[in-house]
Amino acid sequence: MRGVVVCPQPLAAEVGATILAEGGNAFDAAIAAAFTQMVTDPHMCGLGGFGAATYAGPDGCRHLAFHARIGSRATADMWAADCLGRLELGGYTLFDDHRSSLGHRSVGTPGTVAGLAALHRHARLPWADLLAPAAALARTGFPAPSYIFEMLGRASAPGLPSPIERMAHTPDSAALWCQPGRGALKQPGDHWANPDMAKTLERLAAAGLEDFYRGDLAEQIAAEIARGGGYVTLDDLKSYRVRLGPPTEGRFRGLRVCSSTPPGGGVTLLQMLHILDRFPPAVPGAPETYVLLAAAMQEAFAERMRSVADPDFAPVPLDDLLGSVWADAAAERIRRGTPLREAHVPAGDGTTHLSACDAQGHAVALTHTLGLYSGVIVPGTGIPLNSAMDNVDPVPGRSNSIAPGKARLSAMAPTIVFDGDRPRLVNGSPGTNAIVTSVFQVLAGVLDLGMSPAEAVAAPRVHCEGGPVFVEGRISQAAQAALRARGLDVRPFPGNYVSSTGRNQLIAIAPDGSFTGASDPRRDGGVAVYSRH
Numbered sequence: 001m002r003g004v005v006v007c008p009q010p011l012a013a014e015v016g017a018t019i020l021a022e023g024g025n026a027f028d029a030a031i032a033a034a035f036t037q038m039v040t041d042p043h044m045c046g047l048g049g050f051g052a053a054t055y056a057g058p059d060g061c062r063h064l065a066f067h068a069r070i071g072s073r074a075t076a077d078m079w080a081a082d083c084l085g086r087l088e089l090g091g092y093t094l095f096d097d098h099r100s101s102l103g104h105r106s107v108g109t110p111g112t113v114a115g116l117a118a119l120h121r122h123a124r125l126p127w128a129d130l131l132a133p134a135a136a137l138a139r140t141g142f143p144a145p146s147y148i149f150e151m152l153g154r155a156s157a158p159g160l161p162s163p164i165e166r167m168a169h170t171p172d173s174a175a176l177w178c179q180p181g182r183g184a185l186k187q188p189g190d191h192w193a194n195p196d197m198a199k200t201l202e203r204l205a206a207a208g209l210e211d212f213y214r215g216d217l218a219e220q221i222a223a224e225i226a227r228g229g230g231y232v233t234l235d236d237l238k239s240y241r242v243r244l245g246p247p248t249e250g251r252f253r254g255l256r257v258c259s260s261t262p263p264g265g266g267v268t269l270l271q272m273l274h275i276l277d278r279f280p281p282a283v284p285g286a287p288e289t290y291v292l293l294a295a296a297m298q299e300a301f302a303e304r305m306r307s308v309a310d311p312d313f314a315p316v317p318l319d320d321l322l323g324s325v326w327a328d329a330a331a332e333r334i335r336r337g338t339p340l341r342e343a344h345v346p347a348g349d350g351t352t353h354l355s356a357c358d359a360q361g362h363a364v365a366l367t368h369t370l371g372l373y374s375g376v377i378v379p380g381t382g383i384p385l386n387s388a389m390d391n392v393d394p395v396p397g398r399s400n401s402i403a404p405g406k407a408r409l410s411a412m413a414p415t416i417v418f419d420g421d422r423p424r425l426v427n428g429s430p431g432t433n434a435i436v437t438s439v440f441q442v443l444a445g446v447l448d449l450g451m452s453p454a455e456a457v458a459a460p461r462v463h464c465e466g467g468p469v470f471v472e473g474r475i476s477q478a479a480q481a482a483l484r485a486r487g488l489d490v491r492p493f494p495g496n497y498v499s500s501t502g503r504n505q506l507i508a509i510a511p512d513g514s515f516t517g518a519s520d521p522r523r524d525g526g527v528a529v530y531s532r533h
Helices: 012-021 026-040 112-122 127-140 161-167 171-177 195-207 210-213 218-226 235-238 266-276 285-306 326-338 434-447 453-458 477-485
Strands: 004-007 049-055 060-066 243-245 248-252 255-259 352-359 363-371 415-421 423-429 463-464 469-473 490-492 506-509 513-520 528-532
Touching: 004 513, 012 026, 012 352, 012 528, 026 049, 026 195, 026 352, 026 363, 049 112, 049 415, 060 463, 112 127, 112 210, 112 363, 112 490, 127 195, 127 255, 161 171, 195 210, 195 528, 210 218, 210 266, 210 363, 210 415, 218 235, 235 477, 235 528, 248 266, 248 326, 255 434, 255 513, 266 285, 266 326, 266 363, 266 415, 266 434, 285 326, 285 463, 285 477, 326 463, 352 423, 352 506, 363 415, 415 434, 423 434, 434 453, 434 463, 434 506, 453 506, 469 477, 490 513
Parallel strands: 469 490
Antiparallel strands: 004 352, 004 528, 049 060, 049 363, 060 243, 248 255, 255 415, 352 363, 415 423, 423 506, 463 469, 506 513, 513 528
């Protein structure tokens, strides 16, 4: 077996596995699958997005951060007087004109193209070969799958734009998302094509990231953002750089866990695992198990709001946050039932993930996103722009306040678990702050509760980001009662498999090198595709 690709979009997973069969490695597969995800799931990710990857490669385990950056036209106090608050789930800032999540002012300097280009240094196949499948699919089109519309079918959270407001915000976005002449959104089964994006992918195949950040494409992107009063400039694009370095690292049940660096969600994930490591292995489905999981989430998210930020702008005390003193104290508070101050923490929702492994021991966990999606497509290019400003702190003088060049807080947590030097689990998820809680529960399910990969990604979930505890309908009444007895505000979701609790994409690697992939059933789609040629 050459390898496996797991992601929420079957066409993208198939492209990645085909690349493996053609002689590519896990990096080739991840890049090709990621570009195809942009075509097949255009609300969740895109050329104008951002993300992060944790990988095991020739230089060991590394973390590649390609977060969006706040534009140089932004100022610290520009939104302070107008913010109406935050949502309880996801922490999105609210404004009467939706400025932080819709339109040109919501856009941060995109990083996805730079991130995928940085991954390519470990790939085997030519860059152009990895963009070709996505370009062909964008040009010819395909019947739109149901998962594209899953988020758009939900009732909008109070204070956020409706789906039609977002998707029809600019003419090029409306042309892509709406039925011609009807002013209504397209539906599952409608023909879906994006010839403008196909042309742009073909340009990038020939010119590489230079065109996107310093060439004609860069000028088109900057001009469109300026037209709508946004904050990202051509100089911001020209100066954009990824961050590559060691991952954030911790231990759980004797295994090494490597995840994203600040301002990503890796610190919060590891803090949860470190708390859980101080308790005996839990019992699957038991009420006390859900109480422990929720309490660990509450502790870690409360600390996240205080301590995690872009390390270029604020010191992040990693040694303290990941040290035994912090975890011991948090575990003791949980044992005593000490209540914590609520802390609603920002993140981003319109996100996807893929996991890829090959027979040579390379592994890639890659999360990328458009945030909530700004509703802006650069005219004639098919490039959708992110809404990275949807979760910046509008109050000046704080660690996550607005500052040009800063990356906002993110929950992205692409994660690899090692047994010695051997990758054992490759994991990640979309799903706003539930990215972290999803990865946490899936890793605990496999390593602590003895679940198979398929059982772990499908198991009932709770989610707490410092405030209420949201629970899927499959969480037992006894468990919900135990959570309430703990003093927690329990909020049942009206569903049994709820995508707001994460959409996990997991690969387990056995000691003999065989793979088992599992894709979360919480969103229509999702598949593990194996390459055997």
